[in-house]
Amino acid sequence: MRFLSTTLRRRLVSLSPQLPSLTSAVGLLCPRKYETERAGRRRSASILGPDLPEVWKHLESSSPVIHSPSSNHDHNGSNPTIIDGKIIAEDIRLEIASEIRHMKDLTGKVPGLAMLLVGKRRDSESYLRHKVKACEEVGITSFSAELPEDCPQDDLLNIVSSINEDPSIHGILVQLPLPKHMDEERVLSAISLEKDVDGFHPLNVGNLAIRGREPLFVPCAAKACIELLLRSGVELMGKHVAVIGRSRVVGLPTSLLLQRHHATVSMIHAHSENPASITREADVVISAAGVPNLVRRNWLKRGSVVIDVGTTPIEDPESEDGYHLAGDVCYEEALQVVSAITPVPGGVGPVTISMLLSNTLDAAKRARGFS
Known part of the structure; x- marks a missing residue:
C-alpha cells in the first residue's frame, strides 16, 4: 500500500x-x-422500498376469508437455492467500479x-x-x-x-x-454525518425510522440483507419476516428497512418467549444473534427463505486465520426444509462489504456534486 x-x-x-x-x-x-x-436492475430495486399510502382495506363481514396457498408451502425441502453472496457482490462491484472510472475520467478524483x-x-x-x-x-x-x-x-x-x-x-x-x-x-x-458510510449516526438511523424521510446512508449489513432478497426475487410486501437479534448494526436497521418494504416484521431477542414458534410462522427468517447453530430445523417453516448474518469466530487451528466463521443457523438441518438460504461464509458478508463501497461512492458523489 x-x-x-x-x-x-x-x-x-x-x-x-x-x-x-x-x-x-x-x-x-x-x-x-x-x-x-445490471446497473439498471440495481437502480430499480430501491433499498428503501415503495412509499405506499397507509390505506386499510375493509372486508365485509359476510365475505368469507379465503387463504390462497403459498408456493413456499409446496416446497418439499429438496434442492433449495443457495443464495451466493459472492456472485451478487461481484455484480455490485462491477457497477461501482464503472461509476468510479467515470468519476475519475470527468473529475480526476476517486472516492x-x-x-x-x-x-x-x-x-x-x-x-x-x-x-x-x-x-x-x-x-x-x-x-x-x-x-x-x-x-x-x-x-x-x-x-x-x-x-x-x-x-x-x-x-x-x-x-x-x-x-x-x-x-x-x-x-x-x-x-x-456526510461521512457516516456505516450508517450508524443517530440522524441516519432516525431518518431511516421515519417514513417519508431518507437517511444519507443505510447500515451496510441491513442493506445487504435486503439487497440479497431483492436480487433473489423474494417478495417482501405483506410477507411475515422474523428478525432474530435487535442490534444497532443489523437487527434494528433491518427491521426498519423491512417495514419500508411493507413486510410484517417480528423482532426476536434474548427475552422473547417461544422464539421457535414465532420463526416457524415466518416466510423469511433473518438471523443476526451471533449465536452459532441457534436456529434449528424445528424453528423453520417449510419453504421459508433464510438469511444468516451470523459470523461468530470459532477457534480452528487448521484454518489459515486460526478460526472459522459459524452462522446462527444450523445449515445442514435448514437445507432439509427451506427454499433458499445464504451460506456462512460466502453469503451476507461479501455483499455487506459491497454496500460499504456503494455508500462510499455515494458519499463522494454527494461531496463533489457528481451524478
Whole structure:
C-alpha cells in the first residue's frame, strides 16, 4: 500500500506521538466490462422500498376469508437455492467500479475511505483486510489505522475529527466492536454525518425510522440483507419476516428497512418467549444473534427463505486465520426444509462489504456534486 499524503500523515501524527501513522491503498480498477443492464436492475430495486399510502382495506363481514396457498408451502425441502453472496457482490462491484472510472475520467478524483481499528481481534483484522482488498478492486483509495487495545478514547476521537475535515476522504468506518473502555455511541456520533458510510449516526438511523424521510446512508449489513432478497426475487410486501437479534448494526436497521418494504416484521431477542414458534410462522427468517447453530430445523417453516448474518469466530487451528466463521443457523438441518438460504461464509458478508463501497461512492458523489 502507498503512504498517505504528507499533509494528512503530519496532521494525524501530530495528534499524539504514540498514534500509528495511517497507510493507504490506491485501488486498481476492476478490469471487467460494466454491464448496463445490471446497473439498471440495481437502480430499480430501491433499498428503501415503495412509499405506499397507509390505506386499510375493509372486508365485509359476510365475505368469507379465503387463504390462497403459498408456493413456499409446496416446497418439499429438496434442492433449495443457495443464495451466493459472492456472485451478487461481484455484480455490485462491477457497477461501482464503472461509476468510479467515470468519476475519475470527468473529475480526476476517486472516492476515499478511512478505516480505523482498535485492538488486535483476529476477526476484525481479517474483516479490515477484506475491505482494503475490495477498495483496491473497484478503485477506492483506502486509508487504514490500527490503534492499540489500550488506546485512550480521546486519541481515536482526535483521529476521527481530523478525517472529518479532510476533503480527500469521503467515508469513515470504525471497526466494531470497540474495547470496553470506549463509548461506542460517542465515537460513532463523532463521525461527520456526510461521512457516516456505516450508517450508524443517530440522524441516519432516525431518518431511516421515519417514513417519508431518507437517511444519507443505510447500515451496510441491513442493506445487504435486503439487497440479497431483492436480487433473489423474494417478495417482501405483506410477507411475515422474523428478525432474530435487535442490534444497532443489523437487527434494528433491518427491521426498519423491512417495514419500508411493507413486510410484517417480528423482532426476536434474548427475552422473547417461544422464539421457535414465532420463526416457524415466518416466510423469511433473518438471523443476526451471533449465536452459532441457534436456529434449528424445528424453528423453520417449510419453504421459508433464510438469511444468516451470523459470523461468530470459532477457534480452528487448521484454518489459515486460526478460526472459522459459524452462522446462527444450523445449515445442514435448514437445507432439509427451506427454499433458499445464504451460506456462512460466502453469503451476507461479501455483499455487506459491497454496500460499504456503494455508500462510499455515494458519499463522494454527494461531496463533489457528481451524478
